Structures are given as C-alpha cells and as structure tokens.
Amino acid sequence: MAEKNSKGDDASVEALPDKQPTESKGKAKLTAQVMPNPQVLAALQDRLDSIPQPPPGYILALPKAVKRRVKALKQLQVKCAHIEAKFYEEVHELERKYAALYQPYFEKRRDITTGNVEPTDEECEWHSDKEEEGELAEEMKKKAAIDEKKEESEQDENPKGIPEFWVTIFKNVDMLSELVEDHDEPILKHLQDVRVKFSEPNEPMSFTLEFHFEPNDYFTNSVLTKTYKMKSEPDETDPFSFEGPEIVDFVGCTIDWKKGKNVTVKNIKKKQKHKGRGTVRIITKQVPNDSFFNFFNPVKVSGHGEEEMDEDSEFNLATDFEIGHFFRERIVPRAVLYFTGEAIDDDEDYEVEEGEEGEEEDDDEEEEGDDDDAEIDPKINYSSTMPLGLFSFHNP
Numbered sequence: 001m002a003e004k005n006s007k008g009d010d011a012s013v014e015a016l017p018d019k020q021p022t023e024s025k026g027k028a029k030l031t032a033q034v035m036p037n038p039q040v041l042a043a044l045q046d047r048l049d050s051i052p053q054p055p056p057g058y059i060l061a062l063p064k065a066v067k068r069r070v071k072a073l074k075q076l077q078v079k080c081a082h083i084e085a086k087f088y089e090e091v092h093e094l095e096r097k098y099a100a101l102y103q104p105y106f107e108k109r110r111d112i113t114t115g116n117v118e119p120t121d122e123e124c125e126w127h128s129d130k131e132e133e134g135e136l137a138e139e140m141k142k143k144a145a146i147d148e149k150k151e152e153s154e155q156d157e158n159p160k161g162i163p164e165f166w167v168t169i170f171k172n173v174d175m176l177s178e179l180v181e182d183h184d185e186p187i188l189k190h191l192q193d194v195r196v197k198f199s200e201p202n203e204p205m206s207f208t209l210e211f212h213f214e215p216n217d218y219f220t221n222s223v224l225t226k227t228y229k230m231k232s233e234p235d236e237t238d239p240f241s242f243e244g245p246e247i248v249d250f251v252g253c254t255i256d257w258k259k260g261k262n263v264t265v266k267n268i269k270k271k272q273k274h275k276g277r278g279t280v281r282i283i284t285k286q287v288p289n290d291s292f293f294n295f296f297n298p299v300k301v302s303g304h305g306e307e308e309m310d311e312d313s314e315f316n317l318a319t320d321f322e323i324g325h326f327f328r329e330r331i332v333p334r335a336v337l338y339f340t341g342e343a344i345d346d347d348e349d350y351e352v353e354e355g356e357e358g359e360e361e362d363d364d365e366e367e368e369g370d371d372d373d374a375e376i377d378p379k380i381n382y383s384s385t386m387p388l389g390l391f392s393f394h395n396p
Contacts, residue, residue, distance in 0.1 A: 077239075077240065078234065081234040081239050082234060084244075088232045088245050089205065092198065092245070095198055096198035096201075099197075099198055106195065106332070109335065110212075112161060113165040113166075114214075115160035115161030162339070165335075166191040166335075167185060167188040167191065168339055169331060170188060173344070176323070180292045181263070181290055183263045187216065187218045190215075190218075191211060191213055192213060195209070196208070197209075204230075205230040206227055206229045206230055207230075208225055209225065209228075209328065210223050211224040211225070211226075217261065218257065219255050219261065221253070221256055225296075226295065228247050228250060229247070229249040229250070230247055231245065231248050232244070232245040250321075251298075252295075255296060264291045265286050265287065265288060266287060266289040267284050268284070268285055269283070270282070270285055295320070298320050
C-alpha cells in the first residue's frame, strides 16, 4: 500500500520528478547542437540587439522636469544630424568639383602608360631623395648613366608605354591580388585606365568606377562599370545613428563575353546513370567560377523584401564596399605609387603580427588594439581612410 505524505497524497506522486533529468539531458543535447551553429547564434544576437535597452538608472531617476529638458536636447541633436547630412552633401559636391581638376592629369597618365604619348625629357626628370641629399657620389651617377646607355643599346625592342601597368597594381595590392585568379591576368593586361565618376548636381549621391579596356579577345565591352549608390540623411527611426553617407546599393554591369571566354563560369563533366537501363552518360554542367570579374555582378542590396542577409552575404557586401572605396580614395589618385610599390601600406601585415602577439600582451595593450580588430564590418564607417567624409555600409 502506498504511503501517504503529510498532505495525504500518494508517495508515488513523488516519482514524477525522475523524468526531469531525461528532459534536462534532451535540452542539453539540443543546446549542444545549436550553439556551435554560427547562423543560429547570429540570429539570436540580432534578436537581442533588436530589444530596446532601458535607459541607465540615473536617467530614470531624474526629476520629471529634467527629463523633459533632456527630450528638448534630443530634438536639437536631430536637427544637428540633418545639418551634418547637408555638410556631407556639400563635401560630395567639392569632391566632384576637384575630380574635374584632376582629370587632365589622369588622362595624361593614361596616355603615357598606354604609349599614346611619349613624355619629354623635362617631364621625365626625377631625383630620388638620396640623390637630392648627395648620398650618391658623382662618379657613381656617371657610371650608372653609362650602364643605362649600354643596356638601352643592347635592347632589341622599346616597349610601348608602361606594360602591364594596372595588372601590376592589382598584384601589388593584397586586397585586389586575392581576387585576381590566374585566368584573370591575361584579361587585365588589356586594362588601360580606371576612373572615378561622381554623380552630377541634383542627382542622388553616388560614384562610379569605370574600367577602360582596349579591344581584346575576351569581351566586347570597352568600359566596365560599378556604381555605388549612397544616401546622406538620418534614419527617421534612428536619427542618432547617423555618422555620414551610407552605401545603400551596388549596381554592376553586364559583361558581353565572347564565346568560350567567360572566366566567371566553368564547365564540369558529371556521370549520369539511367535508373532503368543502367546506362551511363556524361553531361556537362556550367557552375560559377572564382574571378575578379565577379566584382561587376554584385549581390543585390536593396529590395522590398524583409528577408535578412546571411553572414556571408554581409561580409561579401562589406568587402565589396571596401574595395570600391579603396579604388576611389587610394588607387586611382595614386596609381603610379602603387605600381612602384611606394604606396603599399603595411597595415594588414601589422594587424596580423599584432593579432599573433595579442595573447601575450597586457590587458591595457589589448584595449588599445580594439580598433584594429574590426577589419571588415558591415556596420563600420571608414573615417580613418576617407578624408572629409564618413562612409558606412547600410544593411537594409
């Protein structure tokens, strides 16, 4: 006979909690399966980030009259954000104005690199720092001049312009060399110029990268373009997040590949077995292929759908923006210095070395390196590398 507890219930009821360990094990197993999944963790983090955070305790404790004045200050802050947006619009207009002043020099650069124009002796005069400081002895300079004339006389040909000017730049810049495959190089040897074109007055803010090619055996386009659309206005739902113009969309172009020359796809052969007869046939399937020229076919950013981008898409889009930004701010204005290697920054190597030694550094030093940890972040603004402007990536 079952024993009674103090409340008169059967003692057998107390056996129910024995099921809890089984349930706990099930939950633990599910947690173990879910937690390593980065997409699930990212979704959870997004959900947590979307939860409105309560004001700090001291704000809640403020007298009602003071809270009222704080709200007035926020209204002023929103107005300041709109003024800041106008400031960046005018910065864009200044960039457009000075781009027109740079253009004649960029065109002369193109003419020299392509061999359309031979620079004069006066234009070719250039003294290195060592020569200017007198560190190179006069007799060494004479010997160098004699050797140079001897080498010129021994050469059977005089190359046109500066061969492989742009493809050399691509190889020198780590950010670009990672995108360039072996099958891209023969095509990039036909690249004659890269230009930046800003949107016209009264048009939506944007800039376009233009890649000019000479006639070649790969595609019929003479110019390939990539447009970066921007906006410079505070978000109505979150005006305090405004930090400057945002990249809101990318627009590539269609490459008119000649037959059999499309390097962005590759053909693979697969065996296909007939279920009934058991016969095997070989089928050819076209699949995407890694190539720099995928740069002109970006993932679409804008749209009316509510579906969020996954982590890989966000990373690719942020990388896309960073490349476009680097072309615009560094490579196009200083192309010759990237050709010679003089403008190559050691930032990436420094960050890698710092990361390797980071575990051995003190806490204070780790805090100083926090800014270097965010290499490519969809929510980052690149004020450290963009003069006058703050440009960030917008994920709708």
